Amino acid sequence: MNNALKNALLNRLIGMADDELILSHRNAEWTGHAPLLEEDIALANLAQDELGHATVLLGLVEELNGKTPDQMAYFRDAAEFRNVQFLELPKGDWAFTMLRQYLFDAYETILYNRLLTSSYQPLADVVAKFRGEEIYHLRHSHMWVERLGLGTDESLGRLQAALDQMWPLTAQLFQVSEADNLLSEEGVFPLAADMADEWQEIVLPHLANCSLHVPTHATMLLAGRETHTHFLNDLLTDMQQVARWDPSAEW
Amino acid sequence: MTEEQKTAEFEERIGRDEKIEPGDWMPEKYRKQLIRMISQHAHSEVIGMLPEGKWIPHAPSLRRKMILIAKVQDEAGHGQYLYHAAETLGVTREELYQAFLDGRAKYSSIFNYPSLSWADVGMIGWLVDGAAIKNQTMLAQCSYGPYSRAMVRICAEETFHHKQGKEMVLKYAAGTAKQRDMVQDALNRYWWPSLMMLGPHDSESTNTPQLVKWGVKTKTNDEVRQEFIAETAPELIASGLTIPDPDLHQDEDGVWHHGPIDWDEFWNVVKGNGPCNAERLGMRQDAHDNGQWVRDALEAYSEKKYGAAAFA
Structure with missing residues (x-):
């Protein structure tokens, strides 16, 4: 693999791992605070699956850049993270959390399906393992969007507010860079922009069935994955404080 | 059959080590004691998510984070399982939970102590779960079938938590100076509350004699405490x-x-004056209040989808 291709792949792997790591962190914040005991259990489960995926993906990163998964998670600053912004936003209310999960699960389902045939075999292998779990994630979040959308006026109102806030940010999932073209040509990683239609075909009918209106105004000037909100700083302060308190220690 | 005859027959069954199952005749006092114990245990699991759950965002490695999320998830699962066991005695989870939120039901005193550092997660795993296992292993022998079976299952998972906590404490005890200080501080704060959580001395424990007679408890508080010290103290000392x-x-x-x-401290915490009683219950109340609209939406959705019959 030449250097340009390797760097492009690294960038994508880190993006995938960071998406999972950051979403896992947010979901784990519900543990002990969910609206039903059953959902404390469910959210902890999601968080573990996502953390597991992040760890495995960071293992692939390590093979390319030599940095351990813990170094990547605990000793990078916000500007070095490559997750999309809407995953780093605070967990919000239950409507926000479930809608975010749904929109992201739908995206991941498509991404994983495509990566199954990646010419980079280590990636195709790990994604084959993730896929089984992802089906359950999507089923869970799909059902929750439906229950809240078709529940009470309040639940619908909260869900709509969440959609208004995060919808413009979801476009970040489908951004592409120059280097991505290289990956796509080599069959390593699908062109993100090519997944947007398929994603919309999944989510738009469901959102409509759940009485939701997708915002039509597209005023958001989107930054790339290297740009973050201040919420990521806050999140990393939480996440990294013990590890950095004694960096010489083994934890 | 008179009440006395039924009671005599019931006590004979217990004497033969038979399990009492839901629907079997039982003295009202036995039923009440079991509801009290099982629901207190369930509440303890639920509130027990908080001191450790607080540290999930700060877990210093991916492995530790995974272990901790899984552990706190197990506690939620134990709570759920125990509420179901209590429901076999003719109460609902909702009424039990409300009594807990209102402060009418008790839960383990240990969870009213703060978790002040990351090392507390390890110390809680080793000492608190260790003490709980001692108690629960005994309760796995108890005469009420659903509680006994719940304990068998829960003990298996608790044993895992206990091992993980111990591994962490031992690692930090042999770690850097900062880690050693942190873990010693955690021991200083958790040792006595762990001894207290096994309950008052036998001479002060009003419930114990009856519970032993009916096979609900098979050992006294002091016996269990003694076992706990004998098992834990040598290993703690050996770790330095x-x-x-x-x-x-x-x-x-x-x-x-x-x-x-210091039993004054114990009774004070039990009465609700511990360092974190208000905070812990307040957090559960917040979660409950913030979740009300979600539960309302679920109910409304089910009625629309499946008709009012679903809730009849």
């Missing part, structure tokens, strides 16, 4: 940590003797 009890020693027969337990 100092147990905060200058009177603690083993006599020539190998029996451990501990210094006086």
Whole structure:
């Protein structure tokens, strides 16, 4: 693999791992605070699956850049993270959390399906393992969007507010860079922009069935994955404080 | 059959080590005691998610984070399982939970102590779960079938938590200076509350004699506490940590003797005056209040989708 291709792949792997790591962190914040005991259990489960995926993906990163998964998670600053912004936003209310999960699960389902045939075999292998779990994630979040959308006026109102806030940010999932073209040509990683239609075909009918209106105004000037909100700083302060308190220690 | 005859028959069954199952005749007092114990246990699991759950965002490695999320998830699962066991005695989870939120039901005193550092997660795993396992292993023998079976299952998972906590404490005890200080501080704060959580001395424990007679408890609080010290103290000492009890020693027969337990503190915490009683219950109340609209939406959705019959 030449250097340009390797760097492009690294960038994508880190993006995938960071998406999972950051979403896992947010979901784990519900543990002990969910609206039903059953959902404390469910959210902890999601968080573990996502953390597991992040760890495995960071293992692939390590093979390319030599940095351990813990170094990547605990000793990078916000500007070095490559997750999309809407995953780093605070967990919000239950409507926000479930809608975010749904929109992201739908995206991941498509991404994983495509990566199954990646010419980079280590990636195709790990994604084959993730896929089984992802089906359950999507089923869970799909059902929750439906229950809240078709529940009470309040639940619908909260869900709509969440959609208004995060919808413009979801476009970040489908951004592409120059280097991505290289990956796509080599069959390593699908062109993100090519997944947007398929994603919309999944989510738009469901959102409509759940009485939701997708915002039509597209005023958001989107930054790339290297740009973050201040919420990521806050999140990393939480996440990294013990590890950095004694960096010489083994934890 | 008279009440006395039924009671005599019931006690004979217990004498034969038979399990009492839901729907079997049982003295009202037995039923009440079991509801009290099982629901307190369930509440303890639910509130027990908080001191450790607070540290999930700060877990210093991916592995530790995974272990901790899984552990707190297990506690939620135990709570759920125990509420179901209590429901077999003719109460609902909702009424039990409401009594807990209102402060009418008790839960384990240990969860009213703060978790102040990351090392507390390890110390809670080793000491608190260790003490809980001692109690629960005994309760796995208890005469009420659903509680006994719940305990068998829960003990298996608790044993795992206990191992993980111990591994962490031992690692930090042999780690950097900062880690050693942190873990010693955690021991200083958790040793006495762990001894207290096994309950008052036998002489002060009003419920114990009846519970032993009916096969709900098979050992007294002091017996269980003694087992816990005998198992834990030597390993803590071997790790180089100092147990905060200058009177603690083993006599020539190998029996451990501990210094006086501050029962005033224990009763104060039980009565609701512990360092975190208000905070812990407040957080559960917040979660409950913030979740009300979600539960309302679920109910409304089910009625629309499946008709009012679903809730009849």
